[in-house]
Amino acid sequence: MLERARFLDAGDPLREFRDRFMLPDGVIYLDGNSLGCLPKATPARLEEVVREEWGRDLIRSWNTAGWIDLPARVGAKIAPLIGARPHQVIACDSTSVNLFKLISAALAMQPGRKVVLSEPGNFPTDLYMIDGMERQGLAKRRLAERGQLIEALDDSVALLMLTHTHYKTGETFDMAELTRAAHDAGALVLWDLSHSGGALPVDLDGCAADFAVGCGYKYFNGGPGAPAYAFVAEKHLEAARQPLTGWMGHAAPFAFSDDYEAAPGIEKLLCGTPPILGLAALEVGVDLIAEIGIDRLYAKSQALSEFFRQCLSERGVAIDLVSPTDPARRGSQLSFRHQDAYAICQALIGRGVIGDFRDPDILRFGFAPAYLRFEDMAEAARHLAEVLETGEWQRGEFQERAAVT
The missing domain is CATH 3.40.640.10 (Type I PLP-dependent aspartate aminotransferase-like (Major domain))
Incomplete structure (x- = not known):
C-alpha cells in the first residue's frame, strides 16, 4: 500500500499546501477534527x-x-x-x-x-x-x-x-x-x-x-x-x-x-x-x-478516508467501524469502536500517530486534507495493525487516563 500511497500523493492537486503548515517530524496527525495544525503564516x-x-x-x-x-x-x-x-x-x-x-x-x-x-x-x-x-x-x-x-x-x-x-x-x-x-x-x-x-x-x-x-x-x-x-x-x-x-x-x-x-x-x-x-x-x-477550496478539500478527505479503510482491510484489521460506510454520509473522520479504545489510542500516540478517544469506547481519526498525505494513511494503518497484533496497548502506561482524552 505504501507504493500505491506515494503514487496517489504524486498526483494530489493539494500536495503543495502541506508545506504551508508546521508539522512535527515523526508525527502523523489525525486529530485535526479537534485542533487543526498551525499554519506557518500564523506566528x-x-x-x-x-x-x-x-x-x-x-x-x-x-x-x-x-x-x-x-x-x-x-x-x-x-x-x-x-x-x-x-x-x-x-x-x-x-x-x-x-x-x-x-x-x-x-x-x-x-x-x-x-x-x-x-x-x-x-x-x-x-x-x-x-x-x-x-x-x-x-x-x-x-x-x-x-x-x-x-x-x-x-x-x-x-x-x-x-x-x-x-x-x-x-x-x-x-x-x-x-x-x-x-x-x-x-x-x-x-x-x-x-x-x-x-x-x-x-x-x-x-x-x-x-x-x-x-x-x-x-x-x-x-x-x-x-x-x-x-x-x-x-x-x-x-x-x-x-x-x-x-x-x-x-x-x-x-x-x-x-x-x-x-x-x-x-x-x-x-x-x-x-x-x-x-x-x-x-x-x-x-x-x-x-x-484551497471546500470542494477540493472534501473530495480529498473522502479519498483519504476510503484509502485508510482499504489499508486496514488489506492488513486484516478487524475493528468495528461506527461511521457510515458511505463517504457521502459522513464528515472528514472515521470512528471505530473497541472496548480498549483509550489504551489503543495512547499506544498509537506513543508511536507518533495522533488520533483521539471519545468515551466510552470510540477511537477517532480525523482527516484534514490540507496537510495529510496518502502515505500517512498507509503508515497509520500499519501502526494500528501492529498495536493490535502485538497487544502493545496493554502496557501499563497506556492505561492511565489523562485529564484531556
Missing part, C-alpha cells in the same frame, strides 16, 4: 499584531489596523465557506456562548413554544445549554433518536437544534430535509457546524437554515480556543434578539448611552471586546482554507 501575523499594532501603535490600532472590524471581517470570510452571505456571519465568543445567544433568540421569536428538540448523544455542550435554560424556566428539553426526529416535531417545538456532523461517529444529517420538516412544523432550526465548517460543503442559505454556530480551532486552524462564529439568516436579522447585551452589540457602542439599543445587523451578536489575537490567528487559517 508572523501574530508577531505583527503584537509588536507593531499593539506594541507600537497601541490603542490607535482599533482604527488604524481595523481591530474594531475584525469580527465582521473574519465572519464575512467564513460565510461563503458555509453557504452564507457576508453580512449573515460574525466571528465572536465561543461555540457554547453563541449557542446560548441563538437558542435564546429563537425562543423569544416563538411565543407559546418552549421545546428545544435535539438527539441523545449530541455534543454535550449543546445539550448542556438546553439543560441550563430549562433550569431557568426558559426552555424545555426534548430528545428524540435520529430516526424519530421528524415525528417528534409538533406544535410545541420552538427550535430543532442539531450538530450537522456528529462528533463521535462523523455521520452527517440531511440538512435540507430536516430544516424543511422543522419549518413545516412551525419550528426554527439551529445547526452546529463545528465538525463541518472548513471540511465539507455546507449550504445554509440553500437549505433555508435559520441559525448556525461553529468553532474556529478545528478545520479552520485558528488555534486552541480560537473564536467561534455565528450565522443568522437575513430574514431573522431584524427580529432576532440575543440576551447578552454587552456594549459591543450596541448600535453605537462609543456613544456610551445608558440604554441598550441593539445593532441593526449581525453585529448585534457581539457582546464584549473582541479578542484581537485570537481573531488575527483565525483569519490566517480561514484565508488558507478559502484559498
Whole structure:
C-alpha cells in the first residue's frame, strides 16, 4: 500500500499546501477534527499584531489596523465557506456562548413554544445549554433518536437544534430535509457546524437554515480556543434578539448611552471586546482554507478516508467501524469502536500517530486534507495493525487516563 500511497500523493492537486503548515517530524496527525495544525503564516501575523499594532501603535490600532472590524471581517470570510452571505456571519465568543445567544433568540421569536428538540448523544455542550435554560424556566428539553426526529416535531417545538456532523461517529444529517420538516412544523432550526465548517460543503442559505454556530480551532486552524462564529439568516436579522447585551452589540457602542439599543445587523451578536489575537490567528487559517477550496478539500478527505479503510482491510484489521460506510454520509473522520479504545489510542500516540478517544469506547481519526498525505494513511494503518497484533496497548502506561482524552 505504501507504493500505491506515494503514487496517489504524486498526483494530489493539494500536495503543495502541506508545506504551508508546521508539522512535527515523526508525527502523523489525525486529530485535526479537534485542533487543526498551525499554519506557518500564523506566528508572523501574530508577531505583527503584537509588536507593531499593539506594541507600537497601541490603542490607535482599533482604527488604524481595523481591530474594531475584525469580527465582521473574519465572519464575512467564513460565510461563503458555509453557504452564507457576508453580512449573515460574525466571528465572536465561543461555540457554547453563541449557542446560548441563538437558542435564546429563537425562543423569544416563538411565543407559546418552549421545546428545544435535539438527539441523545449530541455534543454535550449543546445539550448542556438546553439543560441550563430549562433550569431557568426558559426552555424545555426534548430528545428524540435520529430516526424519530421528524415525528417528534409538533406544535410545541420552538427550535430543532442539531450538530450537522456528529462528533463521535462523523455521520452527517440531511440538512435540507430536516430544516424543511422543522419549518413545516412551525419550528426554527439551529445547526452546529463545528465538525463541518472548513471540511465539507455546507449550504445554509440553500437549505433555508435559520441559525448556525461553529468553532474556529478545528478545520479552520485558528488555534486552541480560537473564536467561534455565528450565522443568522437575513430574514431573522431584524427580529432576532440575543440576551447578552454587552456594549459591543450596541448600535453605537462609543456613544456610551445608558440604554441598550441593539445593532441593526449581525453585529448585534457581539457582546464584549473582541479578542484581537485570537481573531488575527483565525483569519490566517480561514484565508488558507478559502484559498484551497471546500470542494477540493472534501473530495480529498473522502479519498483519504476510503484509502485508510482499504489499508486496514488489506492488513486484516478487524475493528468495528461506527461511521457510515458511505463517504457521502459522513464528515472528514472515521470512528471505530473497541472496548480498549483509550489504551489503543495512547499506544498509537506513543508511536507518533495522533488520533483521539471519545468515551466510552470510540477511537477517532480525523482527516484534514490540507496537510495529510496518502502515505500517512498507509503508515497509520500499519501502526494500528501492529498495536493490535502485538497487544502493545496493554502496557501499563497506556492505561492511565489523562485529564484531556
